[in-house]
Amino acid sequence: MAVEAGTQQDERVAGRVWTVRLDPDGRPSAGAVRLSCSRPACADQRIPAGASAGRKAAIAHVNTHLSHIRAGGGPRAAAGCACRAADCAWHTPEPATARRGGGTAAGAAVRCGGPVVLTICSDRAQRLWRVAEMCARCAAATSDCRVLDTAAPTLPTIPPAAGRAVAGAGMQPQPAASAAGPSAGAAAVFSDHAPCPAADATAGAGPAALPRARTGSPAPAPRQVKRWGRIGQRTVPHTLEPDVLRLELIDLGNAFRAYQQRPQPDLALLAELHERKAHAFSLWAHVSGDASLRREAQRAELAAQTTREMHANRTGQLPGDTTPADGPAVERLLTRGQAAHARTVLAHATAHSPHPGAEVRLAVLMLTLRAAHAGTGNITGQDVTGWLPDTAERVLQQLVAADWLHLPHTVDDLMAAPPEDPTPFTIPALLPDRPRPFTFGKTTRARISGWAQKTVGDRKIRKKKPTAATRLLALHTAAHTRPDGRLGHPRAGGLPLDQVAAFTALKPEQVGEHADLLVAADWLTEADTGQGQLRGQLADRVLPLSGLL
Template sequence: MTVEGTVSGLEERVAGRAWMVRLDPADRGGTAVRVSCGRPGCAPQVLPSAAVGRTAAVAHLATHLRAASGPRPEAYCACRAEDCHTHVRTDGPRDRAPASRCGGPVVLAVINDRQGRWWRALECCARCAAAHPSAKVVATAPAAGPAPAAAGSPAGGARAVAPRPPAQIGPQFSHAASAPAPVPEGVPAARPPRPRRKRRSGKIAQRIVPFDLHPVALREELIELGDLFRAYQQRPEPDLVELSELHSRKAKAFRTWAEVTGETELRLEAERAEQAAAAALLQHQQRTGQSPAGDGQVTSRLLPGLTQWDHARAILAHVAEHTPVPGAEARLLAVLLTLRSALTGTGNLVGQDVRGLPLTDPEELIGRLVESGWLSFPGTVEELLASRPESPTPITIPSLMPGEDGPGPFVFGRKTRPKLSGWAQRVVGDKKLRKKKTGADVRLLALALAVRTSADGRLGADGEGVEVEPLAAWCCVEPEGLEALVEQLTVADWLTDAEFTADGLLRGRLTERVLPVSCPLA
């Protein structure tokens, strides 16, 4: 039941309930507070602080709300009984609030001040409750049912009069839906309008896809590609394979678009997309240690990634400059020992590691390295060569030990060192090189060529070849003697199509079986 908006209704309806719980200072200058309630029978309480008092006041009010019955539909708005003075401004003390201020069902609401000094519960109309900024509605009165029909019938002979519709009492709202107009019998209802299908719009490569572009499949492909490229830009991590596929689809779509419209710029954009697709795929293959091997095949490399390839070249360059004993055998042994102790200058060595190298006199060579101060280890050379994997010999290379002001000559991590060592062992200990009983100089040449190739195995960064003099110096031979070493690598199925040019270059290609150990130049 809604609250009537006339003053005369106050005489026929019960007054709405209202009571207040207050929080006041208990003594002057102290922190104690007094909690008092407007309901009869509630004695005031004195509490030590305002925080404790607020908690007690809220709990006291909640107790009354739980004990009290819900709002009564016939109750008169308690706020209206006080002229709505808490939320309506009047011109004078005797002016009453307009009758249209109240409306809606009767509710039980709680209002309070911002400072937390009082809490008031009252039965009021929903409109007055909504007018208070701090009001919280606790319960709402149910709507009253229709009044029962009057008993009896009209007097005999009297003409029956149709009952008049009851007048609507209370506030009226302009937004109430009006009754639908009656539909004549036999006339079908109007057909609802057919929704128009909205065409998709899109943009790709700073170009707006035309609405009238045909075929429609091409237009849809261009719009989808634009959305996919924008979604790819939001990825936290790049996916070069996906990017390559997107560029390939873009190249195909733009080429078709150019054929339809005859625009040269679209054809050029298609060519740029093809180049971008190839570049993204090549970058992915280099990052994952793969390279094209013809017919779309790829080769998995033992050292994946550009960084590890650079580390392998750095180790070989360091050995070339810091080997204290001349000769190919000493340099090959220095490569092995450097890889074993690259990070801290210390490592472990067993006799099998040394005996697996093509060395003429390993004892004499190790002794010379020890005498030069480049290598040290406990015990004798014979004990080192007799050591087994279960009891390796610790070795130390002082030049590789980190100094007080920084790290050693190499900056790769602990997990990279064993990978580099395994790569060198794989190259030097190649099965066919061992079966052909190649010497240390041939093994050094195999290491040098493995780190001086292109992605497809051709010698040189772009397949233009490798200079002969640096190769000969690395292998500790004269430039004229390098041809014999190349011939041995060709026989061992390591190198193919080898030739020496007049301008001092060695050209050729690594065979397919050794591509996994190659480290292409960036």
């Protein structure tokens, strides 16, 4: 095959090559370059302005040659491959593994083929440009090579010797087309050269009329059902059985991709898709025995549960409740699961506060939320003053003295530090080497801490000059609400008054006074402490802070 390619190359005219290059002219520090062209008619040029100006001049010179080539008819179909004439030395070097079989230049010659194309190649340093007529295969094998034009194909011709051979075989040679025909310079060539059975009957009747082209389009082939598809990062094999499972997986993949194109999210639809995926992947794992598919099914089941909780959190409905909610959906800050974690932190602060006072308990709660994940956090004097305007320093001194809180400096240094320079603190009971009281991660911790900060720092409550007990009551009521904003579980009818009093460090008969203060601050719309229950409802403005029971 290599010999045949070389023979054909020798019979054709040589492909044209133009090489334009830039070289330093004189001392390198001078910055001058010399532009030279391989065409004898092009004289060298000295460009003192530097390499950048030299590249612009070289590109302009190349464009001049390209315009002359286009004016002359473009690349020649009869030209030989210029790369082949150079022993295919322009090709990109192959890796060592590809040369283990002993590839040589003869092997490279086999690659020549395809139409003749006009190409331009340049090196990465932008100092050499080569315009050449070469074959398409060599152009594809050359790095930084761009095809500019392709030679028009030539019509096949039958040599006279071949015509005599055909006539000698008992077949009539095809007559040339008349000048009056649509293609005066080319003859129609048909694949079937056998004589027509009716040739004798029409021989004396002049040229035979060609049959008309069929105007009707052929009947479309029956559409085949797609037997494979993709879902997530997995390919559904076309051999997967049963067919019902394969079609379900393909349809699920299409449904997930269609959901990604939706302009607005639909959490109910997304939860249904995750649920279908969990069921389908579980069956797929059972059929194939692939353990990774079973783990993927478990992740999809968890995703479906989380998405349903997010949907319930947005709409204010319990999971499985199909009754439409009254009014617009409430965008709550905490999900149902995060609200459960928040109630866990509230109970932990009540049980582990070193002093029973409301001020100490509020500080313990807020500091615990900041250090719940690793036992450490940051705080500023402005933060503590916002929680406890009048007793901040005294409360911190009590926590440090009880060895519940560790600070790198004194409390006075913490209070005097600017807000942009927070002070790190440590709660020894929450360090990772101790038993972990909480199971949530960083994201949930940050969300709960932000929820508590917004509740304690509510603007309308601040205007009423609340005490620490009032702020603790606001936290307790926000954490124990139903989707409609009512306090407590539906069966209980409210919050047990003794539990509220224990959390807020108040007596049961004192809870009503602070509840009235929350009503005045538009935190609660109503409050009643009769029959040992705190009954009421959160105002509409604070429903986003409610933690669903």
